[in-house]
Amino acid sequence: VSSVVDELMHYMLTENDCYLASKEEQDKLTEVVLAGGKLNRKCVGRDAKTLLSMIGVNAPANIRCIIFEGPKEHPLITTELMMPILGIVRAKDFDDAVEQAVWLEHGNRHSAHIHSKNVDNITKYAKAIDTAILVKNGPSYSALGFGGEGYCTFTIASRTGEGLTSASTFTKRRRCVMSDSLCIR
Structure with a gap:
């Protein structure tokens, strides 16, 4: 902002x-x-x-x-x-930032990132951006299983049949990754 x-x-x-x-x-x-x-x-x-x-x-x-x-x-x-x-x-405020981010994502619904300690804002953003992968408070490679949750996939091309979705399952799994807050190790 x-x-x-x-x-x-x-x-x-x-x-x-x-x-x-x-x-x-x-x-x-x-x-x-x-x-x-x-x-x-x-x-x-x-x-x-x-x-x-x-x-x-x-x-x-x-x-x-x-x-x-x-x-x-x-x-x-x-x-x-x-x-x-x-x-x-x-952006003038958080809501304006979310609106601009959604516009910039172009409806691809692939992946997005946010850095915030406000879980309500993270949730608002996640619902608005509606991507298959959302990394919170971490680098983008967290979505690949490095320092985030899940297994190492080497791709985040989730809706193309690779990475988080495999040809053997053809199931869309949604991954929600948060580093730091709400991370229990």
């Missing part, structure tokens, strides 16, 4: 090896990453330093993620990139 965006970005830049892309750099990244309006496969899986070098930026070797603030409609936010570019969208 807006009240914490500046602090979040401060810590991402100062303690988490992120690079803040300027408007000009965002435009260049969009041209390279979404060449001709399509995902440039040569960029998929590349590290942040390599992506920045593709637009003429000589970034420090420790850069792990490229961040920027933009509207939810920004093409680097609406497109699944599979690379370390993270657009940050301001």
Whole structure:
């Protein structure tokens, strides 16, 4: 939410090896990453330093993620990139954030994440986003069985017949993963 965006970005830049892309750099990244309006496969899986070098930026070797603030409609936010570019969208409050997240999920109902200690907000978000996998308070790979619940699947393609749903069962299992709070070990 807006009240914490500046602090979040401060810590991402100062303690988490992120690079803040300027408007000009965002435009260049969009041209390279979404060449001709399509995902440039040569960029998929590349590290942040390599992506920045593709637009003429000589970034420090420790850069792990490229961040920027933009509207939810920004093409680097609406497109699944599979690379370390993270657009940050301001929301006026939690309900606005949920509404924007649902819009950005595009109805794919695949996977979503939330970081919150408020179980009521987590529940509200889970119901609104209605994805097969919801990771709460953990990294996305928690859904794969690493540091979260369940067995290691190496994929989260749950509704495609792999991963959480297997060809032998054709059963849709819904996984709800929470790290930290409500985790009993």
